[in-house]
Amino acid sequence: MWAEIMSVGSWDPAAQATELNASVLEELLEAAKRLESDDFGLSAEAVARLVGVARADRVAWTEAAENLDDAKLEALMRLYTLAEGRFPAWEAGAQSPVVVLAKALRNRDAYPKALTAWVKAHSDNKFLPYGSLLDRL
Secondary structure (H helix, E strand, O other): OHHHHHOOOOOOHHHHOOOOOHHHHHHHHHHHOOOOOOOOOOOHHHHHHOHHHHOOOHHHHHHHHHOOOHHHHHHHHHHHHHHHHHOHHHOOHHHOHHHHHHHHHHHOOOOOOOHHHHHHHOOOOOOOOOOOHHHHO
16 A cells, blocks of 8 residues: 555656647647737646647657748747746757747748847747757758
8 A cells, every 4th residue: 555655656758749730730829829828828738738849859840840831930939939938848948949940931031030039038048049059050
C-alpha cells in the first residue's frame, strides 16, 4: 500500500507531443485572434496539450508555413511571441516557431518592417525573430 502512495510518476515529454496538423494550426490561428486575452481563449488543457507544438521541430514548422498565407504566418508569430511570456512551458529560445515563421515571411519578401520592433517590444527571448547566430549562417 505504501508503495502505491509513495510512488512517484515520471514525466514523459513525448506524452505531451501534439502533432502539428491542420486542426492544431486552426486552433492556434483562432487563439491568435484573441491576443488581448491573457490565455488567448485557450483552456488550461489546451495550453498543456499544445506545449509540444511550441517545441515542434523546424521541419514541421517549415512544412506548415508553406501552406499558410502571409497574414496567418504573421498572426502565429505574434501569438508565439506573446505566448512565451504567458505560458512558461512554451518557452523555446532559439527553437521558437517565431524564428521559422519569420524566415518564411522573409523568403517570400513579405516580412513587415515594423514586425521586428513589435516582436522585440513584446518578448524577452533574445533569439526572436531571427534565431541564433548559427541559424543565420
